[in-house]
Amino acid sequence: MLSSLGSSSNHIYVLANDNNYSNGPRSEEVLQIRKSDMKINKIWTVRISDDRYVHNATFVGDNTMYALFHNGGYDNYK
Structure with missing residues (x-):
């Protein structure tokens, strides 16, 4: 599921995750897409920790x- 978009002069950035997911060990991906040909240039896989999950971000x-992430250990957002 697409969660967030942003851009620079040459790239579009996408945070691809499930923003309805509450907590757990899932990783998330950030895709860098070239504006010139709309092809994926780089993919980064990120994970904050077992009980934190990014719900939204801006680039x-x-x-x-x-980014805004949910801290499942304390049931709050940071």
Whole structure:
């Protein structure tokens, strides 16, 4: 499931995850797509920890992502 989009001058960034997922050991993927030909340039797999999961993010350039994640250990968001 698509969760978040953002872009820079040359790339589109996509956080591909299930934003209805509450907690657990799932990994998430960030895709970097070239605007020139709309092909995937890079894929990063990320995982914060066993009890944290990213629910939403925004990309403000090629080097910065701001994310909201759920902390299942304390049942809150950060």
